[in-house]
Amino acid sequence: MPQAPAAHTRETATMAVPASRPLTVLIGTDTYPPDVNGAACFTTRLAHGLGDRGTRVHVLCQSDSGPPVVREQNGVTVHRLRSVPSLAHQSLRLAVPLGGRGHLDRLLARVRPDVIHIQNHFIVGRLLLAAARRHGVPVVATNHFMPENLFNHLRVPDPLRLGVGSYAWRDLFRVLGQVQHVTTPTRIAARLLVDGGFTRPVEALSCGIDLGRFQPVGAPEDRSRVRARFGLPDRPSTLFVGRLDEEKRIEDLVRALADITVPDCQLLLVGVGARRQRLTRLAEECGVDERVHFLGFVSDEELPLVYHAADVFAIAGTAELQSIATLEAMASGLPVVAADAMALPHLVTTGGNGYLYAPGDHVELAKYLSELLGSPALAAAMGAKSRQAATRHDHQASLDRFEEIYRTVADREGPAPA
Known part of the structure; x- marks a missing residue:
């Protein structure tokens, strides 16, 4: 695995903000639950994890219903800006920037954050960055974006994608170039920024996982009980959790199901998205519609159980x-x-905790799924290695590092010049 260039690693400065004083952190994001996506998931876990440690956490995001509102949620104060439906993505709403300057000036004067942490470089991120500059508050940014995320939602034609992607990178770099510290979830994600021409330091810092909430299933009969709880047949099961949108390429999973050699195996799809109807039609065309189960949205409380339903x-x-x-x-x-693409090889090792397959090759995908579904002993051995690998992403360690970053940048003088 290639490492990010040494010139783009950041050394931790000596912390001068007393560790005994609780931090006040304002997190800004354009997507927050009930949105279901990786950035929203990371942001809420970060906010609640910091809050559990005694940090005073405020979140600024879009309203999930339209009107602005302020709510206390699990010890986190969530400030929701007025929003409108997004024309590009049916499940997202967009914050309305009109009047945002005065609102944010009042919010920062009242909250007095030690640091602002933006999760996106779109509407909320830009509003907060401008407000931070006016109030002399340092800013940390975590990048969850790559241009490919936009292409499908905006229906960018293939001939235009290179130009649109190039502009999107430059726009991102303009925003990230104004903050004090940039993180991104993996070394591969950091290299994307560096190779794209970003010249500031970038730190690879895992989103982390709550190892206490997500644990292996106890016994095979426990898996059968969980399947019954979700109304599923007790059959060998492959699971996918995430948005049912184009960039997830779930069609590959449906096509592979028809080629798996293990009898009566099934595919469990957890999540919502624009491709639901198309996936339903594809399952019918492939003759596997009775073995594809759409579980829809699953609450955060029940989410750990979903993984216990699968092999x-x-x-x-x-x-x-x-x-x-x-x-x-x-x-x-x-x-x-x-799929052997982007950051997934950072998590999966072929022959170790699973297999990597050539993206789009549903026949190879079916071959590997057949091996695992047909051999419970092999699946259990590789699953144990998965759990071991996951311990390197303990979210408590990620929270430790974010707190170090916050205290370090909070001791520096105001935001870097544009």
């Missing part, structure tokens, strides 16, 4: 900067079959 986890997406769902599956003791 193997599969992910076909080629635009994953880390994949929190894959980390959850690994922590739950599942072997993983993943």
Whole structure:
């Protein structure tokens, strides 16, 4: 695995903000639960994890219903800006920037954050960055974005994607160039920024996983009980958790199901998205519609149980900067079959905790799924290695590092010049 250049690693400066004084952190994001995606998931776990440690946490995000509102949620103060539906993505809403300057000035004057942490470089991130400059508050940014995330939602034609992608990178770099510290979930994600021409230091810092919440299933009969709880047949099962959108390439999983040699195996799809109807039609065309189960949205409370219903986890997406769902599956003791693309090879080792297959090759995908579904002993051995690998992503360690970053940048003078 190539390492990020040494010139792009950041040494931790001496901390001068007393560790005994609770930090006040304002997190800004354009997507937050009930949105279901990796950035929203990471942001809420970061906010709640920091809050559990005594940090005073405020979150600024878009309203999930339209009107602005402020709510206390599990010790985190969530400030929701007025929003409108997104024309590009049916399940997301966009914050309305009109009047945002005055609102944020009042918010920062009242909250007095030690540091601002932005999760996106779009509407909320830009509003907060401008407000931070006016109030002299340092800013940390975590990048979850790559241009490929936009292409499908905006329906960018193939001939235009190179130009649109190039502009999107430059736009991202303009925003990230104004903050004090940049993180991204993996070394591969950091290299993307460096290779794209970003000249500032970038730190690879895992989103992390709660190893206490996501644990391996106890016994085979426990798996059968969980399947019954979700109304599923007690059959060998492959699981995918995530948005049912184009960039996830779930069609590969449906096509592979028809070629798996293990009788009566089934595919469990957890999540919502624009491709639901198309996937339903594809399952009918492939003759596997009775073995494809759409579980829809699963609450955060029940999410750990979903992984206990499966024997193997599969992910076909080629635009994953880390994949929190894959980390959850690994922590739950599942072997993983993943597309050999982007950051997934950072999590999956062929012959170790699962297999990597050529993206789009549903025949190779079916071969590996057949091996694991047909051999419970092999699946259990690889699942144990998954759990072991997941321990390197303990979210407590990620929280430790974020707190160090916050205290370090909070001791520096105001935001870097544009």
